[in-house]
Amino acid sequence: MNHDALHEKISRLLDQDLSPEEFAELENTLIHDPEARAYYRQQAQFHSLMALEFDKATNTHPQLNSVVSMDTILERQKWRSLKVSALVAAAVVLISILSLNFFLIPTPSNTLSFETAPASIFTLTKARPNPNKPHDQMEPGDSLKLDQGALSLTFASGVRSIILAPADLTLTTGGHLTLQQGSAWFDVPANATGFTVTTKELKVVDLGTQFGVTSRPKGFDEVHVFKGSVEAHSLRKKNTSLTLNAGNARRLNTVGALVHIPADPSNYLTNLPNALPHVHWNFDENFQAQGSHPIANSIHTQANGTPEITLGKVGAALQLNGSDAFLLSDWNGFAGNRPRTAAFWIKFPKNADFTGHPRGIVGWGDNSIKNAKWKIALTANKKSSSPTLRVSWGDYWIDCPTPLTPDTWHHVLVTSSGSLDTQNRPHADIYLNAKKVRAKPRPIGHQTLPAPNTKTFTRNASPLVIGNDLRSHVSRIPLHATIDELFVFDGYLPPEDASSWLQNLTSH
Numbered sequence: 001m002n003h004d005a006l007h008e009k010i011s012r013l014l015d016q017d018l019s020p021e022e023f024a025e026l027e028n029t030l031i032h033d034p035e036a037r038a039y040y041r042q043q044a045q046f047h048s049l050m051a052l053e054f055d056k057a058t059n060t061h062p063q064l065n066s067v068v069s070m071d072t073i074l075e076r077q078k079w080r081s082l083k084v085s086a087l088v089a090a091a092v093v094l095i096s097i098l099s100l101n102f103f104l105i106p107t108p109s110n111t112l113s114f115e116t117a118p119a120s121i122f123t124l125t126k127a128r129p130n131p132n133k134p135h136d137q138m139e140p141g142d143s144l145k146l147d148q149g150a151l152s153l154t155f156a157s158g159v160r161s162i163i164l165a166p167a168d169l170t171l172t173t174g175g176h177l178t179l180q181q182g183s184a185w186f187d188v189p190a191n192a193t194g195f196t197v198t199t200k201e202l203k204v205v206d207l208g209t210q211f212g213v214t215s216r217p218k219g220f221d222e223v224h225v226f227k228g229s230v231e232a233h234s235l236r237k238k239n240t241s242l243t244l245n246a247g248n249a250r251r252l253n254t255v256g257a258l259v260h261i262p263a264d265p266s267n268y269l270t271n272l273p274n275a276l277p278h279v280h281w282n283f284d285e286n287f288q289a290q291g292s293h294p295i296a297n298s299i300h301t302q303a304n305g306t307p308e309i310t311l312g313k314v315g316a317a318l319q320l321n322g323s324d325a326f327l328l329s330d331w332n333g334f335a336g337n338r339p340r341t342a343a344f345w346i347k348f349p350k351n352a353d354f355t356g357h358p359r360g361i362v363g364w365g366d367n368s369i370k371n372a373k374w375k376i377a378l379t380a381n382k383k384s385s386s387p388t389l390r391v392s393w394g395d396y397w398i399d400c401p402t403p404l405t406p407d408t409w410h411h412v413l414v415t416s417s418g419s420l421d422t423q424n425r426p427h428a429d430i431y432l433n434a435k436k437v438r439a440k441p442r443p444i445g446h447q448t449l450p451a452p453n454t455k456t457f458t459r460n461a462s463p464l465v466i467g468n469d470l471r472s473h474v475s476r477i478p479l480h481a482t483i484d485e486l487f488v489f490d491g492y493l494p495p496e497d498a499s500s501w502l503q504n505l506t507s508h
Contacts, residue, residue: 288300
């Protein structure tokens with residue numbers, strides 16, 4: 001409603017000359033438009049003040065006005081009516097605003113319950129803190145930040161959602177979720193049609209369906225439709241909206257347009273995992289990955305040289321000859337300081353050569369930028385003929401003090417929280433054969449070094465490599481060893497969770 005129309009309707013309201021239809025239209029405008037409410041209050045006050053001034057003027061000398069004309073009486077009645085109208089209208093607006101706020105007040109239909117997967121780390125911020133309220137429920141205005149793991153949301157309307165970390169979300173109302181960051185899958189029943197998800201640049205309105213939304217802090221948001229249809233609206237470009245049916249997906253581009261991309265269900269979890277989402281190479285039949293992480297089934301792992309499948313610690317294993325054999329995937333790994341964990345069995349022969357540059361077991365990132373990679377390797381030990389384990393971010397690394405014995409299976413678990421100390425040194429817990437190793441990261445030399453920040457999408461970045469270094473192909477030095485049951489977890493395993501997971505090793 002423009003300003004002239006608003007002024008005309010408010011004036012007619014104060015004059016009690018507004019039809020029910022026009023009153024409803026004005027009421028709706030006042031509820032949703034703060035500027036319109038402010039203008040209404042200004043006009044109502046103005047009319048009320050005029051009425052008061054009129055009363056003062058007509059009662060300045062009451063003893064001289066014992067006889068009051070009929071015109072004056074009618075005029076006073078008119079102003080009283082205006083004051084009453086103003087008060088009534090103000091009450092209507094107040095009630096309307098209170099009604100609007102009422103819908104934001106937590107009610108059973110506006111709340112949701114959530115459940116997290118094991119080892120998930122999250123922070124729940126309550127809009128209205130109340131220690132007596134359940135800790136697994138969200139109310140309108142509550143925000144939840146998921147640093148690692150996954151969680152499931154169950155709305156009172158029956159909407160279900162599975163969200164993968166890292167994620168940051170706010171419950172706006174029982175039918176509206178704001179997703180500042182994260183990868184979220186939604187299953188919306190017919191009775192909840194109209195359920196809405198908003199990101200920083202995208203608005204998705206459900207039309208009865210299953211769909212996924214991805215919001216990235218430094219990337220372009222996406223929507224994927226798996227069943228039914230949704231309305232997708234770009235918040236960066238006016239009048240850009242589409243109805244998307246099952247099998248369709250869109251990504252925002254630099255100008256805010258919705259660009260066609262293939263719909264990819266593998267980007268999303270549809271059930272809550274029973275552990276941290278992970279990628280798993282068991283090497284029992286081939287070199288391909290499996291696992292509970294959405295990306296697992298879409299990873300392609302290529303054999304280089306002549307790697308073989310041999311008898312392993314659990315079933316079959318990957319055998320690398322130290323000459324030309326290694327595996328190269330097309331998965332870029334986890335970027336930045338995102339928490340991560342790798343676990344595997346490893347065995348190497350007595351004649352394996354570890355002199356010179358460390359031999360990579362698993363890693364990814366950009367080796368050409370300081371502290372932009374992440375790698376676990378075996379390196380020569382000056383005090384022993386056997387190698388030791390090294391975790392490297394580049395110019396920071398952690399060496400295990402215990403040499404590994406040849407022709408013996410060793411289990412390794414390395415878990416990094418992503419946190420840094422005051423000297424920019426990274427944190428990692430290392431477990432060798434289910435026992436925690438005491439070791440601290442140390443830098444190269446004494447120069448000031450940049451904080452570790454794994455780069456995965458630069459020109460020189462290497463995707464995940466198994467059994468080799470992250471250098472260019474010509475300068476790589478393959479590993480001579482056998483690897484079995486390689487897990488890469490999306491997150492950090494705190495000691496209690498690591499201990500619980502490692503207890504399963506005793507059965508092998």
